[in-house]
Amino acid sequence: MPNVVRRLLAAGAGALGVLAAVAGRPSPRVAALDVAGLAGEIERETDHVTALELAAWIRDRKPGLRVLDVRTDSAFAAYHVPSAEHAPLSSIASMKPADDETLVLYSEGGAHAAQAWVLLRSLGFRRVYFLRGGLLDWMEDVMSPAPGAPPEAAALSRYFGGVPRVGARPNESATADSTVARARRRGC
Amino acid sequence: MTAPFLDSGASALGAALGIGVAFGWCLERAGLGSARKLVGQFYLTDLTVFKVMFSAIVTAMLGAFWLGRLGMLDLSRVYVPETYLLPQLAGGATFGVGFALAGLCPGTSCVAAATGRIDGAAVVAGVFLGVLGTGVALPRLQSIYLATPRGVDTLPSALGVPYGVVVLGVVALALAGFVVAERIERLGDRGSGLGDRERPDDRVPSPDPRLTGAQRG
Numbered sequence: 001m002p003n004v005v006r007r008l009l010a011a012g013a014g015a016l017g018v019l020a021a022v023a024g025r026p027s028p029r030v031a032a033l034d035v036a037g038l039a040g041e042i043e044r045e046t047d048h049v050t051a052l053e054l055a056a057w058i059r060d061r062k063p064g065l066r067v068l069d070v071r072t073d074s075a076f077a078a079y080h081v082p083s084a085e086h087a088p089l090s091s092i093a094s095m096k097p098a099d100d101e102t103l104v105l106y107s108e109g110g111a112h113a114a115q116a117w118v119l120l121r122s123l124g125f126r127r128v129y130f131l132r133g134g135l136l137d138w139m140e141d142v143m144s145p146a147p148g149a150p151p152e153a154a155a156l157s158r159y160f161g162g163v164p165r166v167g168a169r170p171n172e173s174a175t176a177d178s179t180v181a182r183a184r185r186r187g188c
Numbered sequence: 189m190t191a192p193f194l195d196s197g198a199s200a201l202g203a204a205l206g207i208g209v210a211f212g213w214c215l216e217r218a219g220l221g222s223a224r225k226l227v228g229q230f231y232l233t234d235l236t237v238f239k240v241m242f243s244a245i246v247t248a249m250l251g252a253f254w255l256g257r258l259g260m261l262d263l264s265r266v267y268v269p270e271t272y273l274l275p276q277l278a279g280g281a282t283f284g285v286g287f288a289l290a291g292l293c294p295g296t297s298c299v300a301a302a303t304g305r306i307d308g309a310a311v312v313a314g315v316f317l318g319v320l321g322t323g324v325a326l327p328r329l330q331s332i333y334l335a336t337p338r339g340v341d342t343l344p345s346a347l348g349v350p351y352g353v354v355v356l357g358v359v360a361l362a363l364a365g366f367v368v369a370e371r372i373e374r375l376g377d378r379g380s381g382l383g384d385r386e387r388p389d390d391r392v393p394s395p396d397p398r399l400t401g402a403q404r405g
Contacts (some may be wrong), residue, residue, distance in 0.1 A: 005313065010363055010366070013246055013250060013359075013362070014363060016250045016359070017252065017355055017356040017358075017359030017360065018356060019248070020250070020253050020254070020257075020351075020352040020355035020356055020359075021350075021352045021353050021355065021356040023253075023257050023352050024332050024350075024354065025257075025350070025351055025352075026252070026253050026254075026255075026256030026257045026261075026263055026352075034267075037385070078310065095210065097337045097338065097339055099335045099336050099337055109389070123339050124270055124271075124337055124338060124339015124340055125337075125339070126334060126337055127323075140322055151315060
């Protein structure tokens with residue numbers, strides 16, 4: 001290639017580079033979100049853990065586990081899952097992924113935690129889950145498990161200072177209203 | 189309507205094939221189907237690889253930036269691979285060792301094989317064996333593969349500077365690199381008694397300084 005052409009190309013690249021420095025952002029968002037991949041995870045239900053799974057993880061001291069409460073300050077102060085840290089939604093943006101951590105997010109019913117899950121995945125977090133049914137499921141399934149619950153539930157409940165409802169019959173423990181409310185907050 | 193136009197499906201695969209063939213043709217026209225020319229990079233006798241690859245990076249970067257800035261390309265729909273720092277550093281080092289040993293990288297080995305070079309075909313076979321072996325061992329390597337994740341990390345986000353400033357920096361780095369590369373090549377040519385116009389594409393680089401001295405006479 002003749003030297004003149006090479007110099008012209010170099011000058012063109014240099015000029016475009018200088019202009020780029022003052023041209024502003026090329027598009028509103030530069031980072032891409034793997035929407036199809038996230039949708040697959042939601043469909044396969046690998047995006048969340050149940051209250052009993054979380055309780056077992058905490059009891060077994062799962063390495064790298066961090067339980068994050070995304071509710072308000074006052075709600076966190078009133079009650080929170082043992083070992084949980086307070087991480088309001090406003091703090092999500094400044095979080096950095098760590099390879100040895102497993103994050104479990106929870107909110108009152110699960111909606112805010114699920115939204116925080118999407119935000120953290122978009123920031124590159126891999127091992128992050130939300131608590132299905134939120135704190136309400138924790139209170140029902142761990143702190144006060146109904147008869148008919150898995151055998152492990154009573155042991156976990158006692159571990160966390162809960163009171164298993166061992167005396168009631170299964171059909172007494174779940175009214176139609178409570179079943180509907182539970183299905184609604186789980187959202188799936 | 190803005191690019192990219194094809195997200196998936198047969199048409200996207202067809203476009204990928206077309207782009208791949210065009211890329212291979214460009215590599216071949218740049219002389220990068222020859223292992224001898226490629227290993228010249230490591231002996232600092234022929235820096236064509238550096239110049240071709242950096243030209244491609246600068247062209248693609250300026251194209252992506254300005255097409256995005258002019259609203260013709262939606263950069264948010266362009267896939268950016270996630271960064272896993274240590275695994276990717278180890279992968280880069282392994283790639284470098286393989287490149288120096290074979291004299292070809294995956295792309296140029298396909299070009300070499302397509303132009304009938306036996307060493308190219310051997311490297312392509314090695315690449316496929318490596319891919320197969322990695323795929324089989326992947327469940328066991330999962331923890332290594334996913335170590336030190338940094339999410340979708342780009343130079344602007346990692347350095348905390350605007351995208352356009354990074355573009356300017358990379359262009360300046362490339363232009364300075366081209367000047368230095370040409371000087372290194374000229375020094376090598378003077379040392380071997382060859383002028384700019386006499387430098388053959390397939391010159392065998394000699395790693396042995398005694399041999400080089402003997403050639404100088």
